[in-house]
């Protein structure tokens with residue numbers, strides 16, 4: 072294989088966008104992907120913008136990072152709107168996201184949250200039950216109100232992945248299925264080991280999600296990428312009535328309806344990891360509790376049948392994305408979205424490509440520099 | 447027998463009590479049960495709750511399987527629309543059933559009933575869960591009204607009676623939708639959630655039928671041979687007046703005979719294989735290993751001949767189309783000659799696929815049987831799988847036939863009971879010897895038929911492969927261009943296997959397609975990953991199960 076200018080590690084949404092951006096700008100790009108446990112293959116296609124209560128509860132120490140990044144989330148959602156047009160439609164619907172409250176306390180929490188988010192430029196509004204009934208009449212009687220974030224939406228990730236893959240192919244990206252085991256700097260380029268071959272490239276972009284931490288240890292950077300196995304459920308199709316992305320002020324849930332009429336229920340319930348070479352397996356308690364919660368919030372869906380569950384690998388870091396060159400090794404550039412990675416992936420991937428090309432970035436990459444993890 | 451009436455699309459339908467909705471509708475000449483997302487018509491296909499194509503709306507409740515639901519007086523039944531409004535009406539929660547038997551038997555057919563009898567006789571507390579309203583399974587298929595048609599049904603009735611007498615508890619109409627480590631099973635019986643935590647579990651879920659995939663095989667009126675047999679043996683309903691049967695194997699022959707005796711006209715009985723008479727050595731080998739069963743087969747063929755039905759050997763179905771309220775089925779003979787017959791119903795069986803979802807979910811080791819084209823579950827001589835406490839018997843571990851299933855059941859039942867501290871499972875040598883005999887007969891029997899898995903090379907691009915997602919061979923082949931490394935990748939790229947039946951029919955085809963492009967041998971991992979629910983399960987049922995489990999704590 073001829074030596075590429077740039078080698079991208081990881082073929083999820085982030086790495087694919089990086090590869091497309093670089094190749095369309097004229098670079099010779101090779102993409103290496105291990106072909107297993109891509110969050111992009113398992114994700115539910117929610118465009119997250121408002122602060123997720125699940126995240127705030129699980130990782131309170133990371134909330135400041137997330138809050139600071141709110142304009143970034145909004146820009147990422149805008150990036151998807153552009154992609155939707157560029158790719159010829161990924162069933163993107165942007166009617167907003169509802170975060171439900173069942174108690175006065177929860178509503179008060181949402182009110183404070185909404186004020187913080189509005190200060191960061193998000194389009195949010197608090198709805199009482201009467202206004203909710205107009206847009207979401209299928210909610211359970213115990214729901215007292217909700218926060219509506221108009222920046223949020225949903226799309227079909229299976230379709231998006233397929234179109235992205237085609238676009239990369241058309242742009243001339245060479246795709247290899249292999250697992251990178253080690254990176255080394257030579258005097259003039261980067262040497263890349265896989266079990267099958269040793270490759271060389273002038274620059275490397277690491278968009279390997281949970282696999283990224285191991286690859287940069289050798290460069291005096293401790294990147295705490297954590298693989299988080301998560302559970303999803305999907306139903307048979309029903310009449311299209313749920314327009315919004317639905318979440319809860321206190322409990323882990325996302326619920327939405329695809330354009331296929333199917334309802335997807337998830338929101339961060341755990342699955343059982345089988346390591347990095349096989350997909351995680353489904354836990355009965357996650358399935359039961361996740362679906363039961365959905366049934367309580369939206370009793371209207373309880374006549375529908377769940378036809379499948381699956382589990383996939385999410386990646387968390389510290390609440391903020393990691394974008395930019397390694398502190399001591401400029402030839403290696405990181406592109407890891409962190410939480411809500413499918414939402415952030417395209418923007419993160421594009422910015423990493425811009426950095427590799429020494430071009431100005433769409434958004435200030437400063438706060439996302441890997442330098443914060445230098446030993 | 448009492449008569450009941452219900453309406454379908456406003457038409458009054460009269461049925462017998464106990465008759466399934468599918469049978470009652472078929473009898474009344476209604477075959478078109480639902481409309482798909484792409485506006486196609488669908489009806490009953492598998493007749494056993496697998497294909498999920500017979501959906502109707504019953505009293506406002508959408509997506510009810512007509513083949514598994516009894517007709518009841520006063521019901522309002524309508525054709526299923528593709529995107530029904532959510533009715534939301536969660537039924538009032540019923541008290542959950544918590545089961546903690548020594549031995550849980552899943553499936554009440556030849557294998558399961560035999561296993562239950564052996565375990566119960568050893569003193570173990572045994573519960574059998576079966577999906578159908580009446581136990582007996584596919585081979586012993588019992589009638590809904592308790593009447594006995596022939597010796598085969600009589601033997602089945604005796605076996606069910608023996609199971610009851612042994613003290614085993616039989617729960618019917620139970621849909622198992624969840625199987626989790628360590629031996630936790632979640633099920634639903636009507637509105638009642640069932641939580642089963644047995645000491646030992648014996649899976650005896652049998653097999654379903656492999657179709658003949660041709661353009662038109664999804665049309666209402668096209669059904670598996672087993673579905674037609676259930677209509678007749680369980681509900682006294684003929685699939686139609688004029689019937690054609692295709693595929694390969696002895697079940698086709700038997701059902702042709704049963705339907706003829708029932709008054710149907712078999713206008714074509716086609717078998718893919720060349721006639722046994724052209725392969726005397728193979729026929730002789732079978733006769734030597736199973737003289738009684740061979741004789742039974744010969745007698746069937748003779749009886750058919752006397753009634754004017756001859757098997758067309760080396761003859762295969764090439765397509766089906768709608769024609770003036772009937773079906774035009776086109777067949778091709780060995781010489782390439784094509785002929786079209788007009789029928790009310792077309793039955794197909796080209797072999798079997800094991801119902802091994804529970805075994806695969808729990809991680810039991812499998813290997814691929816290249817001759818049969820399906821997975822076989824590995825068991826030790828006690829019928830225990832690679833998973834401790836999990837046993838497998840009968841066709842769910844790979845095709846073996848009813849006599850073998852019975853013996854395997856007896857062995858597994860005795861050993862599972864012994865492992866729970868009941869009896870010593872001693873003296874099963876006779877059973878082991880019988881099993882060897884049955885297996886030898888089976889392997890020789892199948893050599894006379896043509897149930898080898900088929901590649902897609904001979905299929906035309908417009909052949910539907912995935913019934914649920916309405917995908918043709920061409921649609922799926924597009925995804926192959928990306929050289930998917932796994933069936934799951936092809937699934938995400940094309941949606942093949944994503945529907946209600948969860949790849950029961952397209953899955954084996956897709957596994958072979960991917961194996962062909964990657965050049966990798968087929969193994970367990972080549973198939974779609976097993977995931978719960980095993981069968982679609984209502985959100986209300988999941989809610990009920992969750993509340994039941996909460997109550998346990």
Ligand SMILES: Cc1cc2nc3c(=O)[nH]c(=O)nc-3n(C[C@H](O)[C@H](O)[C@H](O)COP(=O)(O)OP(=O)(O)OC[C@H]3O[C@@H](n4cnc5c(N)ncnc54)[C@H](O)[C@@H]3O)c2cc1C
Nearest residue numbers: 081083084085105109110111114117251282411412413414
């Ligand atoms: C069940 C689930 C639901 C989710 N729902 C949403 C949602 O609704 N909205 C949202 O915004 N986000 C969601 N996420 C998160 C989101 O899916 C991910 O964060 C996002 O897809 C990450 O994209 P990525 O391209 O950065 O990484 P991934 O898609 O994870 O891709 C990383 C790739 O790198 C490969 N790789 C790893 N190590 C190596 C190596 N050493 N060599 C070569 N290749 C390697 C992997 O095999 C993988 O293919 C969800 C995640 C899960 C698991």
Ligand SMILES: Cc1cc2nc3c(=O)[nH]c(=O)nc-3n(C[C@H](O)[C@H](O)[C@H](O)COP(=O)(O)OP(=O)(O)OC[C@H]3O[C@@H](n4cnc5c(N)ncnc54)[C@H](O)[C@@H]3O)c2cc1C
Nearest residue numbers: 112113114229305350379381382806934944970971974975
């Ligand atoms: C947006 C979206 C919508 C979806 N909608 C649907 C839908 O409508 N219907 C639906 O069915 N699914 C749907 N899916 C789920 C889809 O099935 C899965 O995302 C995808 O196929 C991944 O499945 P998986 O993790 O179950 O296994 P796969 O990706 O198929 O991976 C299977 C892996 O398991 C291994 N494996 C295979 N058999 C076994 C075994 N017996 N034991 C252990 N390992 C085994 C394989 O080698 C392979 O590595 C959807 C997914 C997404 C992201």
Ligand code: FES
Nearest residue numbers: 491493495498513
């Ligand atoms: S015919 Fe009812 S499920 Fe197949």
